[in-house]
Amino acid sequence: MNKNQKLAQWLELRIFYDAKARNLNVETSCQEYLQRHKNLKILDLGAGTGANCRYYFSKISQEQEWFLVEQNQELLEIAFDRLILWAQENRYESQLQNSRLVLKNQVHKITIHRIVASILDLENLIDLNTFDLAVANAVFDLFSEKQFQTLLECLKKYQLPMLATINYTGMNFIPPSDNDSYFIKYYHQHMQRHQYFGRGMGPECGSFMWEAMKGIGMKVLQGESPWEIRNSDSVFLEFILGFMEQSIPEIIQEATLQHELNTWLLEKQQIISQNKLSCNVAHQDFWGYWE
Template structure:
């Protein structure tokens, strides 16, 4: 799995943070409120957005291990986090950050979550997190992942898993065909086998509940307006490119649909956040 540029991740970060479900995040924070410190493993960390979106709800002392396959992104996340923090310094291989009252140490690890999953979970943190990851993975991988978490009784907080909802304004006659073709593309192999795509949250929730974990799910849809015009343009181009790969919509229709998104459209793109913990 790969192909996510630092530029795309930086562009989507404000929308990601605005979309997070506040009730789910508050429940995560309440669960750990009595702890003086916390260890977190963030899977598919990208450029560190999930740390920046989550840290304030957690105890004042935190240790994060950020995991990604892409060495570029691991290098970018250290640089971005150092610029984001109020204070930052290197301590051996770790980055020590102070942001407000929070003190965080950050370690970055390159790992293939397909091959190295059990090794990563074997670090046994207090919390496993991820953002915009699990719709890219397969049903089989998700069930394996949940089995690993539940056997170790590790809680999971994951945000922004795509759920297949998509509404653009103004509407276009090809919207429904474009969405159907995009969903088909979402089920393609992203490195873990045929992807669960929009069904990923349901797969996770079902597997956790069968294993006796408590599960909370909250809406975290992007609501894109004219203030996020650039995000809308890049998103529409990505959707159009994916649809062309499927061959399910003719190129002229795709081009016309994409052109209609040039006039500062608004959009709702559905995601869900999930919080699963042992009881």
């Protein structure tokens, strides 16, 4: 399994928790706003393997045209395979025409396009005047403050509203152990390490997103969207530990710390194998629109 296939596997596993976590107040407010439109043209920013649009298909009654924007081409290819599978499972006909996928049943028509590009280049690639909504799931904790601000300025120019869900703000294990806060802190430091685009917002995205959306003149509704990972879900818990195991050594140099990390991971794995570890992961959802 290559890196993208592994990532695609993770994105599929998290659908269950994302669906349970999404803040219904925030979602309903967006749905009410969309009632005024006969057809909907929607951007899915950082679409990955298309989990976000698949979630919304049944929540929208109008004819839908989606544009999946994703910088990772292989993920977008997997997205189309999964959309075709979704169509079969939900009794839609699917037709692939060049880079466009059309899903139809007797009542609904959904058209999906893919754009391999950075979210921040969108304005140069398509006419944003024709869109009704942007959505993004689990994306903005990866963004720097500057990138998010640039995106907001673009949304403002085209008066595009945005529903941004599952933005990471923190985590804790149950039962807690002595070194949890220590290694969670390193995990956060890794999210906020210096990268070619600056520093990711990581767990601080919630407060910055709120201030920035307000600051640019959007009406904003915010709500919590926590994951509660059950102690029986060892596969999911192992994924989370796996991310920590991979990332933390990139920012710690001392051999003693690496040793402490290994010991901590081993303890956690033992508790997982006894089905005694659960984990809460905090997120925030935002609905921002223009009046």
